Amino acid sequence: MKKNNSEYRLEMTGISKSFGVVSVLEHVNLKVKPGEIHALLGENGAGKSTLVKILSGVHQKDSGKVVLDGEEISPKNTHDGQVLGISVVFQELSLVNDLSVAENIYLHKLGSSKFWMNWKQITKDAQELIDSLGFEIDASARVRDLSIVQKQVVEIAKALSEDTKVLVLDEPTTVFDPTDTKKLFDNLFKLKAKGISIIYISHHLDEIFKIADSITVLRDGVDTGSMAVADTNTDGVIRLMIGRELKDLYPTRDVKIGEVPVLEVKNLTAKETLVHDVSFSVRPGEVLGIAGLGGSGRTEMAKLIFGAHKKKSGTLILNGKEIKTKTPVCAVGHQIGFVSEDRKEDGVFLPLSIRRNISVTNFSGISGKLGFINVDNEYKNVLDLIEKLNIKTPSSEVDVKNLSGGNQQKVALAKWLSIDSKVVFIDEPTRGVDVGAKIEIYNLINEVAKKGVGVVVISSDMPEIMGVSDRILVMHEGTFYGELTKEEFSEENILRYSIGERLKQVV
Amino acid sequence: MALTLKQQLSSPGGLLKFLVKHNTIFIFVLLVIFSALISDVFFTSVNLSNLLKQVSGIGIVSIGMLIVILTGGIDLSVGSMVALLAVTFAILVNVFILPVAILLTLVIGFGLGSVSGYLVAYQKMAPFVATLALMTIARGLGFIYSKGSPVTFKTPGGAFMSNFANNSTLGIPNIAIVFFLIVILAMVMLRYNVFGRLVIAIGSNEEASRLSGIKVNKYKFLVYAISGALAATAAIIVASRTNLGSPNMGMAWELDAIAAVVIGGASLNGGKGTAINTLMGVLILGLIGNILNLLNVPSYPQQVVKGAIIIFAVLLQRFDSK
Numbered sequence: 118m119k120k121n122n123s124e125y126r127l128e129m130t131g132i133s134k135s136f137g138v139v140s141v142l143e144h145v146n147l148k149v150k151p152g153e154i155h156a157l158l159g160e161n162g163a164g165k166s167t168l169v170k171i172l173s174g175v176h177q178k179d180s181g182k183v184v185l186d187g188e189e190i191s192p193k194n195t196h197d198g199q200v201l202g203i204s205v206v207f208q209e210l211s212l213v214n215d216l217s218v219a220e221n222i223y224l225h226k227l228g229s230s231k232f233w234m235n236w237k238q239i240t241k242d243a244q245e246l247i248d249s250l251g252f253e254i255d256a257s258a259r260v261r262d263l264s265i266v267q268k269q270v271v272e273i274a275k276a277l278s279e280d281t282k283v284l285v286l287d288e289p290t291t292v293f294d295p296t297d298t299k300k301l302f303d304n305l306f307k308l309k310a311k312g313i314s315i316i317y318i319s320h321h322l323d324e325i326f327k328i329a330d331s332i333t334v335l336r337d338g339v340d341t342g343s344m345a346v347a348d349t350n351t352d353g354v355i356r357l358m359i360g361r362e363l364k365d366l367y368p369t370r371d372v373k374i375g376e377v378p379v380l381e382v383k384n385l386t387a388k389e390t391l392v393h394d395v396s397f398s399v400r401p402g403e404v405l406g407i408a409g410l411g412g413s414g415r416t417e418m419a420k421l422i423f424g425a426h427k428k429k430s431g432t433l434i435l436n437g438k439e440i441k442t443k444t445p446v447c448a449v450g451h452q453i454g455f456v457s458e459d460r461k462e463d464g465v466f467l468p469l470s471i472r473r474n475i476s477v478t479n480f481s482g483i484s485g486k487l488g489f490i491n492v493d494n495e496y497k498n499v500l501d502l503i504e505k506l507n508i509k510t511p512s513s514e515v516d517v518k519n520l521s522g523g524n525q526q527k528v529a530l531a532k533w534l535s536i537d538s539k540v541v542f543i544d545e546p547t548r549g550v551d552v553g554a555k556i557e558i559y560n561l562i563n564e565v566a567k568k569g570v571g572v573v574v575i576s577s578d579m580p581e582i583m584g585v586s587d588r589i590l591v592m593h594e595g596t597f598y599g600e601l602t603k604e605e606f607s608e609e610n611i612l613r614y615s616i617g618e619r620l621k622q623v624v
Numbered sequence: 625m626a627l628t629l630k631q632q633l634s635s636p637g638g639l640l641k642f643l644v645k646h647n648t649i650f651i652f653v654l655l656v657i658f659s660a661l662i663s664d665v666f667f668t669s670v671n672l673s674n675l676l677k678q679v680s681g682i683g684i685v686s687i688g689m690l691i692v693i694l695t696g697g698i699d700l701s702v703g704s705m706v707a708l709l710a711v712t713f714a715i716l717v718n719v720f721i722l723p724v725a726i727l728l729t730l731v732i733g734f735g736l737g738s739v740s741g742y743l744v745a746y747q748k749m750a751p752f753v754a755t756l757a758l759m760t761i762a763r764g765l766g767f768i769y770s771k772g773s774p775v776t777f778k779t780p781g782g783a784f785m786s787n788f789a790n791n792s793t794l795g796i797p798n799i800a801i802v803f804f805l806i807v808i809l810a811m812v813m814l815r816y817n818v819f820g821r822l823v824i825a826i827g828s829n830e831e832a833s834r835l836s837g838i839k840v841n842k843y844k845f846l847v848y849a850i851s852g853a854l855a856a857t858a859a860i861i862v863a864s865r866t867n868l869g870s871p872n873m874g875m876a877w878e879l880d881a882i883a884a885v886v887i888g889g890a891s892l893n894g895g896k897g898t899a900i901n902t903l904m905g906v907l908i909l910g911l912i913g914n915i916l917n918l919l920n921v922p923s924y925p926q927q928v929v930k931g932a933i934i935i936f937a938v939l940l941q942r943f944d945s946k
């Protein structure tokens with residue numbers, strides 16, 4: 118074996134890649150030392166995921182060189198990558214829904230090892246692995262029944278079940294609340310101490326400054342430089358990412374909030390989940406934030422109101438009239454919208470074009486009596502939205518599966534924000550979205566609110582929920598534990614209610 | 625910069641890319657050229673119009689199959705439905721005046737399809753299972769109502785239909801015209817109508833469709849009902865061609881229909897497929913049968929060749945999605 122003389126564990130040099138005619142990476146360099154946490158930053162569609170997919174064998178590079186421990190490698194698939202010691206937590210979940218947690222974690226071993234698997238042993242090993250990470254998940258549970266946060270933990274555990282030299286995490290914390298994130302970071306520090314190299318992709322710049330040693334920034338497929346974290350700051354990184362300064366992340370709003378609530382929810386209790394006795398109201402023009410830890414029931418509550426899950430009891434009053442939302446069809450009929458947090462599973466149609474995705478909620482706007490679509494109107498509407506949300510794509514006919522994660526999120530939003538609603542629930546509006554695009558989404562939320570819509574934003578991102586909301590409700594174990602007015606907004610207050618300290622009753 | 629051969633061929637406008645993308649049309653054209661070269665009878669109007677008459681019935685059923693497959697379902701009952709509905713039509717046309725007989729047959733087809741639709745959409749039964757049950761039920765009913773033997777047309781209405789089904793307009797067989805009209809209608813509905821958009825959306829992500837406020841159950845129900853109505857249309861056509869309705873009609877048509885849809889590039893997982901490509905799939909299957917008949921190849925080897933073509937067509941599509 119050749120001796121590794123370089124100080125780097127991994128050296129990717131001059132990597133180029135294009136899909137068809139679209140060039141995604143051009144002569145990109147990325148160098149990572151042993152025991153280093155190296156942040157990879159850039160706007161949506163900058164090519165971060167593509168770069169790590171080349172490293173791990175999902176995509177093949179067009180040109181360039183990848184050297185691991187002094188030896189040139191070119192994995193043909195993720196299995197090759199794993200054998201070489203490269204483990205990846207991909208941006209999009211890649212678990213098999215119908216298998217157990219343990220089976221998923223050891224799935225990639227099925228091909229190589231002996232004919233018979235000792236499932237009992239494997240379940241035990243998986244349980245130990247998860248426990249050692251500090252999370253609570255039953256290793257014999259079916260993945261389908263897990264929450265999205267738990268799924269992400271399984272995804273991480275899967276990557277760690279290997280003898281890993283390089284661990285890649287592509288936006289691992291998008292679904293995490295601060296406590297989960299902290300647990301993950303503790304684990305990363307342990308791995309770092311063991312000398313494992315970690316490549317960390319995130320749009321949360323505060324995370325980067327907490328854990329990373331060095332940074333590489335990509336802009337439109339070109340790397341704009343690498344530096345030690347100590348030598349830069351948030352503004353410096355943003356400038357490298359988007360090529361300009363950012364002023365206010367959270368745009369100021371001058372919206373007149375109505376007096377009479379547009380939607381009132383009274384004593385809502387779920388049939389199958391932990392959500393119980395939820396009461397609140399949202400007024401026209403108001404942005405109501407719902408905070409809480411992962412698994413506290415925020416998404417469940419929204420799905421309950423939207424008719425996607427079964428209610429046991431409770432009343433919904435829309436503009437003074439009681440309504441029933443037995444199914445999402447009813448909810449949409451009452452002009453209630455819902456942007457799902459899990460864009461891949463139930464937010465977007467991956468195999469369909471951007472145009473078809475966006476139009477799906479808006480046929481009344483673009484079609485005539487017999488349901489025939491006015492294609493000109495459709496294009497106009499879709500192109501407008503692509504421009505407004507700055508969706509990075511060569512055309513409206515690109516399949517959503519070929520968009521970067523952040524741009525997929527914008528499509529999921531566009532679908533709902535283009536139509537007339539009375540109330541919209543937005544679950545994690547900027548999951549996986551870059552800083553620049555976040556502002557565009559916040560602006561859009563404001564614009565929607567300005568039209569007199571009641572906007573309910575669910576978010577685990579503390580600065581975000583404080584930045585966009587007029588008022589925040591905090592959920593704990595399926596019910597609201599506290600309400601914060603704008604003056605009371607602080608991470609501490611939110612956290613206190615989130616962990617169940619009942620300071621003040623919601624009225 | 626020097627491009628490798630692979631890059632050249634796969635560059636935009638590259639011949640290969642074009643051919644792979646439109647592989648059904650490509651296979652179809654190849655087969656036509658091949659047929660014309662190998663047999664001098666092929667390009668005679670008698671042969672071509674025979675070919676069209678042969679595929680029209682299966683073609684109509686295939687369009688119904690396509691719409692079902694687009695939602696991610698499957699309809700195994702279509703072949704037996706054709707048998708039952710052909711018998712039904714023969715009985716009805718001997719009792720009622722023609723328009724009533726036609727209308728009733730279509731309504732019964734729609735109704736039988738609705739049974740599958742109800743089981744799949746509202747009882748959450750697996751489409752394979754629900755339509756498998758309907759398949760045996762329909763075939764059995766066909767034999768019961770016909771008492772096991774064909775029912776012949778005896779009225780002027782029947783004679784009119786048989787005359788219609790065996791004649792041509794402007795050189796094109798009338799029943800092929802019916803088939804083409806249905807293809808065009810399906811094409812328009814799938815491309816330019818909300819119905820098609822929603823069917824495709826449901827097939828590509830059912831949960832996302834539900835959360836988009838789409839009436840998923842309604843559309844899943846409708847596609848089977850439509851498939852049933854199209855089976856009725858096919859039944860009327862095949863019965864009229866032979867002047868009788870027989871419980872043996874439509875044997876294994878569900879398999880040919882699935883084959884045509886798959887050759888046409890549709891995905892059995894749903895969400896992908898077009899009417900024009902299904903038309904190509906139908907014509908390709910028909911052509912293979914036709915040319916093998918002209919070459920006097922017996923029917924068993926024909927089946928082997930058919931199977932091979934299906935594999936070839938689907939392999940070609942793989943390139944496209946890569």
Ligand SMILES: Nc1ncnc2c1ncn2[C@@H]1O[C@H](COP(=O)(O)OP(=O)(O)OP(=O)(O)O)[C@@H](O)[C@H]1O
Nearest residue numbers: 136141161162163164165166167519520521522523
């Ligand atoms: N399979 C593919 N086919 C065609 N284009 C693709 C494919 N995968 C990615 N792209 C394009 O490559 C570009 C880079 O995508 P990539 O996923 O690497 O971005 P990213 O930096 O990870 O963005 P995000 O922060 O949104 O996740 C995007 O413009 C995307 O549309």
Ligand SMILES: [Mg+2]
Nearest residue numbers: 166208521522
């Ligand atoms: Mg990405």
